[in-house]
Amino acid sequence: MANVGRTAGLIGAAVGVLAAGAAAGVAVERAVIGRRSGQRAQLEAEPFGSLRGDARVFTADDGVELYVEVDALKRSRRQPPEPAKRRLMRKPVEQPEDLTLIFVHGYGLNMDCWHFERRDLAGIGKMVFYDQRSHGRSGRSPQENVSIDQLGRDLFGIFEEFAPSGPVILIGHSMGGMSIMALAEQHPELFGDRVIGVGLCSTSAGGLDETSIIFPGWPGRLARRFATPTVAALARIPDVVERSRKAGTDISYILTRKYSFGSEVPPAFTEFVNEMIAATPISVIADFYPIFALHNKYAALEPLQKVECVVIGGDNDHLTPFAHSEEIVRHVPGAELVEVKNCGHLGLIEHHREFTAALLGMIERAEQSLGPT
Secondary structure (H helix, E strand, O other), X not given: OHHHHHHHHHHHHHHHHHHHOOOOOHHHXXXXXXXXXXXXXXXXXXXXXXXXXXXXXXXXXXXXXXXXXXXXXXXXXXXXXXXXXXXXXXXXXXXXXXXXXXXXXXOOOOHXXXXXXXXXXXXXXXXXXXXXXXXXXXXXOOHHXXXXXXXXXXXXXHHHHHOOOOOEEEEEEOHHHHHHHHHHHHOHHHEOOOEEEEEEEOOOOEOHHHOOOOOOOOOHHHHHHHHHHHHHHHHOOHHHHHHHHOOOOHHHHHHHHHHOOOOOOOHHHHHHXXXXXXXXXXXXXXXXXXXXXXXXXXHHXXXXXXXXXXXXXXXXXXXXXXXXXXXXXXXXXXXXXXXXXXXXXXXXXXOHHHHHHHHHHHHHHHHHOOOOO
């Protein structure tokens, strides 16, 4: 059993990293990075996960309850940082009360991953956040309804319920970006009419079966062929895996550095991500893992040509490499492509200033496209 636990710990750590580019190397990261006490003290003071909105529950078309939070326009926590502050002062928002921003998080995370964007974009419009099915505070999905297409239907339901009128901007990270693509495939009529802007962060429209994730250095298809049954087997011993994922090991630290971030980050960032990852059961990770090899939404990208679109990726993203962002833009002529240097898969946390600035630029262009009122 000790050997089983150790093996589960190593692979389980990799699986936890796979879920969103993070794992449980908290103890080691504290020892290595935490020596920079001044920077650490400043950044660990950030109240991650403390930004809360009006809590709602939305029932999806198959009965799964999705947890939603709405930040109304009147709720303003702080002024946006530079350069966002300068931009907002130069070009006031004309109809903030009519604008709705919907944020869609990625695999293995929850709505709290948008902490910095939620903080720094406050005041632009009503902001809607929700936990995707089986993630965070949302209800567990039947396995037969775990698909990118179902996530698109979930997003459409959120759209209808929480943005019944006025312009809408959709922002998605990783699996959240794929959910937006599914919505575009199912309801292309929304884009250019109700949807005026789209932000795609560290995501892909297809070809993920070629990406090696759990077994670095292996050819993608070969690695996935071994990884899929491995993840399924680990899901059958959840107690062993969950203990191992939360233990904190050297291998966890290495995987965290490789898959989550492309630069040195404060330990508080790793701890924040680890809490979200650890809250995602291994059985959920196993349910969702196979759907990414099947993901192919290149044909669904055409409606995005009708709206302002920005595609943001990191140059050191091992989960959705920057080539995937470039391929999306090839299918969406006119979209802005932003490459963030020294950036991994969780750039919305690691390099949140660059991500927020790029999103803000897209939002401003989208608002300008509405013309005078």
